[in-house]
Amino acid sequence: MALPLPDQQKTIIDLSLDSHIHTRLCNHATGEMEEYVQAALGKGLKTIIFREHLEEDIVYSDRTWLTEADFAYYFEEGWRLKEKYADRINVQLGVEIGFNPLAIDLLQEKITRYPWDHIGLSYHYYFTGKVHLNMVSRRQSNIAKLAEIGVEKVLSEYFSGLIQGITHLDCHILCHLDAALRHYPGLRFSATHLELIDRILELMKQKNMSLEINTSGFPIRNEPYPGKGILRKAVALNIHLMAGSDAHHPNQVGRYFNRLPDLLAELR
Ligand SMILES: [Zn+2]
Ligand SMILES: [Zn+2]
Known part of the structure; x- marks a missing residue:
């Protein structure tokens, strides 16, 4: 009987790939694209996927996404970096689509319009009927207003929105x-939320979508997004996992990836 390869338990995820990187283009991150590439090289990564914010029809006090002019620069600079670093690292130009149930056609049009290497789905903004509230924000004003609407309701709409997306x-x-309402103290998911999450995972499996292990959760709650309970279900369904640092500063590239092998070993 052949002995298992020593690395076998780690092959479930490629830790030389950071699939979620922002840059100063989104207005709330710092650092040029090239600084992130260099940071990734410094960490010994083999592939990075820039995943810039794209949102449509959001009514919010700050712009946390790229304009069309920003995306034009993004591709121009991104293609230059792909070429310049081709022998050292694989640079990919992706996107983080912020779901908006009132802008589905526009979002799909943007998905097909640009030559993305990789397309990610998120859901950041909750619509009150008048304005949007940022569900992943740590700002007290967002959290208080969302809590007023109702945590149960907001989260149910968040997970239902993901199903729609x-x-x-x-x-x-x-x-x-x-990650929705991640800064709300003592957040817990109800049975309804857990059912919606199960449906999300089943749909992802059907559509052959990958699930991100977003390591920006570690400093906040000692677990990635999503947490272990959900990851365990994803592993059982054999859903492909990809690590993403959600870096908003070059020194966050590949953050906490060293904690993933142990975490994944716990999930089996
Ligand atoms: Zn961001
Ligand atoms: Zn996001």
Whole structure:
């Protein structure tokens, strides 16, 4: 009987790939694209996927996404970096599509318009009927207003929105699945939420979508997004996993990836 390869338990995820990187283009990150490439080289990564924010029809006080002019620069600079670093690292130009149930056609049009290497789906903004509130924000004003609407309701609409997004938009990966209201103290998911999460995972499996292990959760709650309970279900369903640092500063590239082998070993 052949002995298992020593690395076999680690092959479930490629830790030389960071699939979620932002740059100063989104207005809330710092650092040029090239600084992130150099940071990735410094960490010994073999592939990075820039995943810039794309949102449509959001009514919010700050722009946390790229304009069309920003995306024009993004591709121009990205292609230059791909070429310049081709012998050292694989640079990919992806996108983080922010779901908006009122802009599905526009989002799908943007998905097909640009030559993305990799398309991610997220859901950041909750619509009150008048304005949007950022569900992943740590700002007290967002959290208080969302809590007023009701945590149960907001989260149910968040997970239902993801189901709608997965169904109607052609994306490769689902980002930070359980990060909504992550800064709300003592957050717990209800039985309804857990059922919706199960449906999300089943749909992802059907559509052959990957699930992101977003390591930005470690400093906040000592677990990635999503947490272990959801990851265990994803592993059981054999859903492909990809690590993403959600870097908003060059020194965050590949953050906490060293904690993933142990975490994944716990999930079996
Ligand atoms: Zn961001
Ligand atoms: Zn995000």
